[in-house]
Amino acid sequence: MEMGSLKQAFREKTAQTLRQKQIGRMKLGQLFSLPESEFRKLIKDLENTSLFKELIDKWKVICYRKFRGVGIPSSIEFREEGMFSSDNFDLEELLHQNPKTVPLLQKIGQSIGKNRFNELLYGNSNISEIEHQCQLTPEESRIFKDFLNRFELEKLTSGALASSYNESSPSPTARDFKIASIKREGDKLIIYPHTKEDYLIKGKYSIDYRRYEELYQKKNLAAKELNRIS
Secondary structure, eight states, X not given: OHHHHHHXXXXXXXXXXXXXXXXXXXXXXXXXXXXXXXXXXXXXHHHTSHHHHIIIIISOOEEEEOOTTBOOOXXXXXXXXXXXXXXXXXXXXXXXXXXXXXXXXXXXXHHHOHHHHHHHHTTXXXXXXXXXXXXXXXXXHHHHHHHHHHHHHHHHHHTOOTTXXXXXXXXXXXXXXXXXXXXXXXXXXXXXXXXXXXXXXXXXXXXXXXXXHHHHHHTOSOHHHHHHHO
16 A cells, blocks of 8 residues: 555656646747847846845855856947848958869859859758769868858858848848857857846856755745745
8 A cells, every 4th residue: 555655656746747847848938939128028027036036145046157158248238229130241351261262162153053052152052962063072172161161150250141142032020130249269259248237148047956945845935935936
């Protein structure tokens, strides 16, 4: 009888855990679908609640863990309104970093055609297929891949839109706002958010579940507060 009770309790606890995980996934899905402005407001509202402040300052249940590769922005704060990702990078400079690049790209372009070459630049073609079709030597493949890598890096750091090659049918409702800049510093990419009080600067939340369990067992928090956390 005792063994049966233990099994029943285990099954109930397992079922409860699965339900909590499913609820957690649903809530994450809702968070990921929020527009950036609503997400920022949600974070700000959460951090301003007395319970959140208590869990951080008094009980040390929640702390921030900073993201690697994120730097503090300058004193100038950027407004999101009107900050569109439309900057262009210097393609000519990129092409002439290696004197063999331009003749090689001309060879590839003549072989695969303009449309497919544009698709290749924006990640919609298989590089291995291009190498085989154009019969590239190992050295040509290296030069070609190096150019593509630098091209992608320039797009990323300059804010160029990946869809700019297909501007003939732009979406009338598509708007791209900058929330951060990515800059090269030596061989590293550093993210600079456009506001100092930003969740990217603070980092992600880290929850000490063992500490929370202690608070639960000792009833340091009121029952209604524990229910709010759950």
